[in-house]
Amino acid sequence: MAVAGPTGPVLSREEVDRALARLGAEHEAVESSLLALQDHAGRRLLEGAELDGATRDRWAVAEQLINRLWTYFDAYTDALTAARELRARRRWPTQAELGELTDLLTGARVTLPGGTPSATAASPVPTARLSEQLSLAELVDRMNGWYAQALDVVVIADAVWSALPARIDLLAAELRRTLSLAHSVGVRPGEHPAGDDLEDITRELAALRAAVVADPVAFWTGASPSSGPGGGRPDTERYDRAARALEDVRREIEAVLTVRQDAEQRLMRVRDVLSRADRTLTEARQARVEVLSKIAASEVPAVSGPPTVLYEQLSAAAEHRRRARWHRLSPLLEGLEQRAEEELARARESLTAVTAPLAVRAELRGRLDAYRAKAARHGLAEDPVLGERYDAARRKLWSAPCDLLAAEQAVLRYQHAMAEALAPPAGGTGSFGQGVIDRRGDS
Structure with missing residues (x-):
């Protein structure tokens, strides 16, 4: 460490003591921060992870910064120790000693290696200056900037890994339960749209988890953590989209399960509605014959035949129920119920129109x-x-x-x-x- 002469007014004894106290407090704060960063769970996970994308690049720089921070901290410690030892020589330092203390505390007396950490190289990019001299204040400012830069990567990775993988695993467990229910009612890929959706969600969750583990920085939205509390958060858009898709499929599967539970009663109700519609049409046809024979010069609308198509669909629904094809029965039965009610209403309207002359x-x-x-x-x-x-x-x-x-x-x-x-x-x-x-x- 090179010794330079005084560069400004010589500090008094009281000013030296205050500067040493301030630098000592800063030294303790820096040491605590570096130790906390060293023990941070996110840093340990980053060191052992197979990273990709932005996380790999930013962590490569952050690792260099962390190593450089300890180098700078050691230099800071040495300079502070030298200043403390000089101050401890006597209670009332001489003017020469005050000048030397002033130079140590405020001058550019700390010699450090040059170069700037880079994401594109395994080691710092060489510069024209192999070393540089900084004051203790400049050294602390640089350390604070590098610390914030390294801590951002660590905090972002830890926050994303804490928020997303566990939620993805829980959603995957829910997906497995839904798949089991789907298979029990015949909802399978290629046979039912919900089965295809479940297959897509399965692939998406696997890809999402792999991406989150390999590149957590890509799943951060908003400002960096060092910008202030609440500056950013994990980006859960893909997870939320998959969760909504699974919820939609789950409701559809539950609808199919409901069909399995009350299919017989619903089929009986449809048969009853169609039977009433058939009887009403028969009554309308008989009434039309009566009107034509009893009312002269009257236009009587024709009456359609029985709803044979609906009876065929009813037979198909009964066959689906017999063979436990619930995923096919569900949409067919729902549409059949609506069309049966419409057929009964049409039959009643036909009877009303035919009997209007009477x-x-x-x-x-x-x-x-x-x-x-x-x-x-x-x-x-x-x-x-x-x-x-x-x-x-x-x-x-x-x-x-x-x-x-x-x-x-x-x-x-x-x-x-x-x-x-x-x-x-x-x-x-x-x-x-x-x-x-x-x-x-x-x-």
């Missing part, structure tokens, strides 16, 4: 009878005009085939005649009964 005739008959009862309450049961129009409307409504348009006109004529009969005479002040007597007398 409903119209029944409504006209009820209206005619209601008007006749009203006429009787007002003493018009024997009115010849009303009687004639009632008989005409009744003949049209009770004849076969019935002309609904003509029958409706006849009912309206009867309604109008009754309204005229019930109305008081023009300009009269008598009651409804008196008006009826007057109209009869005039006739």
